Amino acid sequence: MSLTISPNPADRMNKVLPQFTAQLPDIIRRNYGRWVDRKFHGNGIIEHISETGDRVFTVKVGLPPNSRLSTETLKKLLDIADNYGLKVIRGTRAMNLEFITDSLDKALKIKEEVEKLGFPVGGWGGALWSVMSCTAYLTCTTAVVDAPSITQVLYNHLKPYFTGEIELPAKLKIGVSGCPNQCAGGIAVDISIVGHYGQAPKPDPERIKFCIPTKAEALKTAIPQIAAVCPVGAIKVFGKPDGSVGIEVDDKKCIACGRCKNVCDYLDWDPNKIGVAIFVGGKASNTGTGPRLGYKVIPWLPVNPPEYKEVVAAVRRIIDIWRSEARPGERLGDYVDRIGVDEFIKKLGVPVTRHNRMTPQQWRYGLRQFFSQA
Amino acid sequence: MSRNERKDPTSEAGNTETIAIKETVTAEARPLSDLERGLRMLEFLERGSWPSYVSELRKTKYPIEVYAEGLARKYTPWLSGSFRVRYVFSGILARRSRDGKYVEIHFRTYAPAGRFYSTSYLRKIIDVAEKYGIGLVELAANTGALVINVWSDKADEAVDVLRNYVSTDVGGSGDTVRELYACPGPALCEFALYDTLSAMDYIRRHPFVYQHLNNQLFPYKIKFKFSGCPMDCAMANSRADFAFIGTWVGPHEIDQDLFRKKVEAGEVNPKELAESCPSKAITWDEERRELRIDESKCVRSMNCIRRAFPAIKPGRNRKIALLVGAHVQAHFGPKLAKAVALLDSVEEAMPFIGKVMEAYMDYGASKHRIGDMIYKRGFKVISEIADKTLPSKPRGAPSTHLRISIGAVLTDDERKLYEDWAKSLVKEYFGEG
Numbered sequence: 001m002s003l004t005i006s007p008n009p010a011d012r013m014n015k016v017l018p019q020f021t022a023q024l025p026d027i028i029r030r031n032y033g034r035w036v037d038r039k040f041h042g043n044g045i046i047e048h049i050s051e052t053g054d055r056v057f058t059v060k061v062g063l064p065p066n067s068r069l070s071t072e073t074l075k076k077l078l079d080i081a082d083n084y085g086l087k088v089i090r091g092t093r094a095m096n097l098e099f100i101t102d103s104l105d106k107a108l109k110i111k112e113e114v115e116k117l118g119f120p121v122g123g124w125g126g127a128l129w130s131v132m133s134c135t136a137y138l139t140c141t142t143a144v145v146d147a148p149s150i151t152q153v154l155y156n157h158l159k160p161y162f163t164g165e166i167e168l169p170a171k172l173k174i175g176v177s178g179c180p181n182q183c184a185g186g187i188a189v190d191i192s193i194v195g196h197y198g199q200a201p202k203p204d205p206e207r208i209k210f211c212i213p214t215k216a217e218a219l220k221t222a223i224p225q226i227a228a229v230c231p232v233g234a235i236k237v238f239g240k241p242d243g244s245v246g247i248e249v250d251d252k253k254c255i256a257c258g259r260c261k262n263v264c265d266y267l268d269w270d271p272n273k274i275g276v277a278i279f280v281g282g283k284a285s286n287t288g289t290g291p292r293l294g295y296k297v298i299p300w301l302p303v304n305p306p307e308y309k310e311v312v313a314a315v316r317r318i319i320d321i322w323r324s325e326a327r328p329g330e331r332l333g334d335y336v337d338r339i340g341v342d343e344f345i346k347k348l349g350v351p352v353t354r355h356n357r358m359t360p361q362q363w364r365y366g367l368r369q370f371f372s373q374a
Numbered sequence: 375m376s377r378n379e380r381k382d383p384t385s386e387a388g389n390t391e392t393i394a395i396k397e398t399v400t401a402e403a404r405p406l407s408d409l410e411r412g413l414r415m416l417e418f419l420e421r422g423s424w425p426s427y428v429s430e431l432r433k434t435k436y437p438i439e440v441y442a443e444g445l446a447r448k449y450t451p452w453l454s455g456s457f458r459v460r461y462v463f464s465g466i467l468a469r470r471s472r473d474g475k476y477v478e479i480h481f482r483t484y485a486p487a488g489r490f491y492s493t494s495y496l497r498k499i500i501d502v503a504e505k506y507g508i509g510l511v512e513l514a515a516n517t518g519a520l521v522i523n524v525w526s527d528k529a530d531e532a533v534d535v536l537r538n539y540v541s542t543d544v545g546g547s548g549d550t551v552r553e554l555y556a557c558p559g560p561a562l563c564e565f566a567l568y569d570t571l572s573a574m575d576y577i578r579r580h581p582f583v584y585q586h587l588n589n590q591l592f593p594y595k596i597k598f599k600f601s602g603c604p605m606d607c608a609m610a611n612s613r614a615d616f617a618f619i620g621t622w623v624g625p626h627e628i629d630q631d632l633f634r635k636k637v638e639a640g641e642v643n644p645k646e647l648a649e650s651c652p653s654k655a656i657t658w659d660e661e662r663r664e665l666r667i668d669e670s671k672c673v674r675s676m677n678c679i680r681r682a683f684p685a686i687k688p689g690r691n692r693k694i695a696l697l698v699g700a701h702v703q704a705h706f707g708p709k710l711a712k713a714v715a716l717l718d719s720v721e722e723a724m725p726f727i728g729k730v731m732e733a734y735m736d737y738g739a740s741k742h743r744i745g746d747m748i749y750k751r752g753f754k755v756i757s758e759i760a761d762k763t764l765p766s767k768p769r770g771a772p773s774t775h776l777r778i779s780i781g782a783v784l785t786d787d788e789r790k791l792y793e794d795w796a797k798s799l800v801k802e803y804f805g806e807g
Contacts (some may be wrong), residue, residue: 004738009536012461015587016536016543017578020487020571023495026563033569036684048562058562064425067514069501070433074511078493078500084705089496090558091489092515093607100562118425134516136433136450137441139469141476143450149419149428151608154603156422165444178450180780185514186702187778188710196781198789227739231705261706263741265767271448273789277780284612286604287675288652291611299782300792305445306415310738313803329650351791355782362773366611367604367695368769369713371673 026087027054027102033277034116044121045107057107059099060092062120062162064153067095067103067135073117080113085222094130094173094185119158120202126168126329128161132185136195142261143178145303146276153177153308154315161319168327169335173283174315175360180258187294190332192279193311193348199236199274201267202252203247210238211264212245220243229259275300278342281333288334291366295341297348299355321347337363377651412442435508436523437476441497452478461528464586465519465544466529479526481544482519483536487571488558489514500538505733506532514657518553519546549590554578555614557607564683565676566693567620573720574600582728591618593738596731597701603688604674610697610711615744616727617697617711618720621674622689623768626667634663635683644680651677695770696723698730709745712753713770714760725763733759749775753789 020030031050039047042059048056061077065067069077081099082091084106097119099110111121133151134141154174160166176193185192187301211226213219216239226247227235234253240246251318252284261267278301279294297318302312318332321344326335336344342357350356365373385438406414420426420740431438457479469478470555477597486495498521503511506782507530510795513519548552554577557563559570577598578582586592599610602620607805610617636642644658644665655671658664665686667678676685697711717723730744738747748756753772762767784792 007538009460009534011458012533012537012543013475013588015484015545015584016541017575018540018542019488019496020490020561020575021792022491023486023492024494028490028561033566035560035562035566037564048564052638055466062424063513064427064430065511066431067428068427068740069511069513070430071503071509071511072431072433074496074500074513076713078496081493087493089491089493091485091491091520093555093557093609095514095516115586120424127798132516134614135512137452138436139452139467139480140450141452141454145448145449145525146445149415149445152419152422152426152428157423159423163451181703182708182780183703185516186612186700187780194780198782198784200783225740228739229705231707235566254783255779256772256783257779258781259741265453273672275789275792282612284606285678286606286673287677290652290673290675290714291606291710292382293612293710293776293778294508296778296780300784300789301796302793303448305448306418309804311802313480313799314796316803317799318759323536325517334651349747351795353788353791355784355788361776364773365710366606366697367619367713369672369697370716370768371623371697372771 017135023088025088025100027056027086028100031056032053038204039163040108040125041104042122043127044111046124046261047105048107049105055102057101057104058122059101059107059110059333060123061097061114062123062130062155063095063097065131065148065155066135066138067091068138068148074115080110084109084113096130114336122163125164127164128158128168128172128174131155131158131176132189133176134178134183139180141265142181142258143195144197144258145276145295146305147178147184147195149305150193150311151310153306153312157312157316166269168319168323169246170329170331179261180256181262185338186282187279187292188282188284188291190281190283191315192282193272193276193295193315195303196275197256197258197269197274199256199269200249200251201260201269203249203265204268207266208247209263211266212247214245216240216243216245226264228258229260231257235260254304272280275302276311279320280318281336283331283333286366286368287335288331290360290363290368291331292363294333295336295358296339296356297345298350299353318349384516386763401692406443408446408616409439409443412444412446413439414527415445416442429511434510436510437471438473440476443696459533459733462544463590464548465546467547472512477526478523479529479533480523480615481519482515482517482521482546482553483542484545485518485520487556487574488561489518490558490561496542502535502540504534506535517546518555520628521609544608545587549592551583551586551596551598553598554598555608558603559602560779563602565605565679567622567688568601568694570600570608570620573618574598576720580724582724582731586731592735593741595705596734596744597775604676610700611701612710613702614700614711615670615698617700618699618723619695620692621695621716622692623716624670624689626679626685626689626692628665628667629685633665633682636682636685647678647681651675672778693717694720696726698749701745703742703744705739705741706749707780709749712748713758715764715767716755717764717768722764722767728760729763730756788796
């Protein structure tokens with residue numbers, strides 16, 4: 001790979017966008033929009049049947065947390081796609097990998113080959129579809145807790161749910177986000193684990209100056225961004241008598257949303273007070289009771305790397321309750337709604353404080369705003 | 375290029391760090407340093423049954439010591455850095471470690487719609503990641519992009535190589551239009567009600583959107599997502615400022631003969647099917663052996679269609695539901711989308727999208743999403759634009775936004791309460807100790 005031309009850098013103003021049509025194998029182009037049915041072969045293989053009689057098989061493979069792959073490993077996966085697949089793979093919304101091939105034999109061969117590399121196959125039907133993770137400490141500046149390591153231990157514990165060795169009542173999606181920005185799927189997933197400060201931020205006395213104006217004069221013309229982004233007005237930036245600028249955070253008003261941290265790196269916190277909140281029952285799909293955001297049933301749990309026993313135990317408890325009581329096909333959110341969120345919290349046994357006292361919610365979102373129930 | 379030949383300052387700092395570990399290990403009397411504790415944690419994370427990201431990181435030139443130390447301290451090791459490549463105003467993110475020793479640059483690259491990657495495309499990406507970067511990719515990132523970590527001194531050339539050799543580009547970060555996302559739609563799925571992939575390509579290339587791909591003119595980010603059916607695999611309804619979800623109006627297509635065959639074959643239990651309909655729109659006439667759907671009650675949950683496809687199919691009068699204002703990350707917390715109109719094609723949405731983007735630039739406060747603007751100014755900011763740009767389209771009745779707080783400030787007593795509960799759970803699931 002070397003460039004024989006020397007492009008004009010100004011051309012970069014116009015972005016080059018990749019074409020999806022160039023990526024698709026012939027058989028998919030021929031049957032584009034003509035699929036009529038599907039069949040499941042075990043937990044991780046789907047057969048797509050076209051009206052032309054053509055068949056395509058997808059094999060779903062779990063990836064390491066945050067879908068991080070070394071090029072060395074990716075090459076091995078691509079070799080499998082070249083040898084047994086249609087020379088195409090797909091990165092899914094839920095951070096899994098799909099191989100596409102044209103016969104069941106080849107699909108089973110792909111399964112065998114990726115399992116040899118240590119990658120599990122599964123994630124469809126009544127199963128754990130994925131544990132999504134943000135990058136957190138790998139590259140992120142706002143992360144409070146580390147999501148990939150939590151995801152890793154969760155996957156290690158929950159793998160039988162992914163591969164289908166243990167069945168679940170319905171689809172289960174888990175998201176692990178390092179901070180309230182929730183880059184891992186938001187709280188519209190069945191179980192969302194979100195890191196948060198659990199405390200008001202403390203401005204770093206020396207370096208906070210990089211985030212506020214130097215002279216009190218400047219405050220007359222504009223509110224500094226660090227104060228403007230606070231949704232509850234807990235951050236006060238004020239002029240001092242000597243003409244310099246001071247900053248204060250009101251602990252009573254603060255909701256630990258982390259918005260200020262998004263615009264300023266120099267806010268500090270006590271690592272012993274950070275934790276995760278767990279939201280239960282969110283989903284994106286219009287199935288069952290419709291799309292909804294999760295309920296904050298556990299407002300805080302301690303984070304203790306690398307085993308994160310508290311988080312793992314809480315997630316397993318939630319899954320255990322759901323597994324033993326849900327009807328077949330009932331998503332976690334639908335189950336929680338059927339028995340009532342208060343009842344669910346009671347079963348969970350989690351202490352109720354002002355942070356997880358629930359008000360019943362009406363969920364009429366997504367397409368249901370167009371189709372009202374008579 | 376071999377690992378040893380690299381002259382990047384970050385890898386040199388990495389070497390001195392490694393020597394430092396060896397010294398502390400020999401001094402056994404001292405307690406473990408944060409780095410040593412972190413490295414032990416990483417060893418633990420490599421021992422599980424699931425493929426480990428730590429093992430993947432070790433195969434690359436990622437500065438793993440930085441990550442290990444952060445993990446042990448429960449403190450992200452990265453601060454924002456600034457990094458410029460000529461004429462590139464989105465898509466490149468720079469970090470520096472707190473101790474100032476490491477720099478980390480990564481590119482977000484545009485993905486083909488539906489994220490179908492041919493192996494030849496990915497092999498080119500691998501070439502770039504190895505020659506210009508540390509050999510690490512994030513294959514299915516949450517923005518929709520494919521992420522490549524690169525060296526700072528090679529980033530400029532890497533941009534040209536991505537553009538001219540791979541035929542993609544860096545983009546989708548900052549206060550701009552982020553990478554769009556579409557479900558696989560007609561390429562693989564029988565439920566797709568419109569062509570999500572072409573729709574995404576069309577909008578990404580449309581001048582209204584394309585002109586903003588390389589600037590930072592908005593108060594905050596804008597996201598587009600395309601789902602082919604009400605099951606919303608692209609999570610458009612919860613994550614996209616502009617959500618396009620396939621649906622239909624009018625009656626379902628029911629093949630009664632095929633349905634009866636499915637009943638006789640034991641594939642479908644009609645009573646159970648009627649019972650499980652979330653809006654109780656289905657009745658089964660035992661005498662005439664006929665299924666009836668009360669269309670006025672149907673909320674498009676896809677329950678019957680999924681169970682009895684293709685005997686029950688979506689209706690023929692296909693529509694694309696346009697919703698706005700959903701997001702995860704925003705000033706007033708996460709929100710779900712609000713209904714705007716039912717369209718016949720994505721093209722029809724463009725005047726609306728253009729006007730909403732203008733309004734967002736005019737009225738949106740810094741770091742407010744479109745949903746925040748609606749929360750602050752009322753839905754009329756959207757409905758007035760829809761009245762003008764989508765005059766004859768059926769409209770929805772938008773629900774009210776909920777206000778949800780993600781974090782919480784806890785008192786020490788409250789923390790103790792949850793800590794004790796967690797301890798009892800741990801005992802239950804992991805036993806003593």
